[in-house]
Amino acid sequence: MGQPTPVLRVAAKAIIVNEKGQILIVREAPTYGDGTNIGHFGVPGGRIELGESYGDGLSREVSEEVGLDIDPQYPVFVDEWHPTIKDQPHQIIGIYMVCQAKPGTIRLSEEHDQFKWIDPKQRSSYDIMEHDWQAIDSYNKRQVTNK
Numbered sequence: 001m002g003q004p005t006p007v008l009r010v011a012a013k014a015i016i017v018n019e020k021g022q023i024l025i026v027r028e029a030p031t032y033g034d035g036t037n038i039g040h041f042g043v044p045g046g047r048i049e050l051g052e053s054y055g056d057g058l059s060r061e062v063s064e065e066v067g068l069d070i071d072p073q074y075p076v077f078v079d080e081w082h083p084t085i086k087d088q089p090h091q092i093i094g095i096y097m098v099c100q101a102k103p104g105t106i107r108l109s110e111e112h113d114q115f116k117w118i119d120p121k122q123r124s125s126y127d128i129m130e131h132d133w134q135a136i137d138s139y140n141k142r143q144v145t146n147k
Helices: 052-068 120-125 129-144
Strands: 007-017 023-028 046-047 072-081 087-099 112-118
Touching: 007 052, 007 072, 007 129, 023 046, 023 052, 023 072, 023 129, 052 072, 052 087, 052 112, 072 129, 087 129, 112 120, 120 129
Parallel strands: 007 087
Antiparallel strands: 007 023, 007 046, 023 112, 072 087
16 A cells, blocks of 8 residues: 545734734643644634635634734745644645734633744744744745835
């Protein structure tokens, strides 16, 4: 027998910006059943469901993970990664969207055990997953060129 065929998924990821220009990062908890980055920080988001629009999936994932409503602004980064989740290889295409946070209180799901609002220029001070820090860097570069 050969290797199992990878499952192709699309991940909707949110670079959520507050009124102070900070972005939200969350830390993956050991209680996350599909976790492959336990203890590392990343931006909220996750895999969209078959038949679900990107925007609906992004809003659902952010609401489920941190309890916030968002106002999506513009895409800032696209990447892919190849984790093995529960012995099944995956190919995940991540699309990162800059979003404004609507007023609300953060309520973490069981997937995460900590959150921080950080200055995006200080991202190297945190243990952030590689694809997410690349997205934050892309956001930072766009901020510099738009000033």
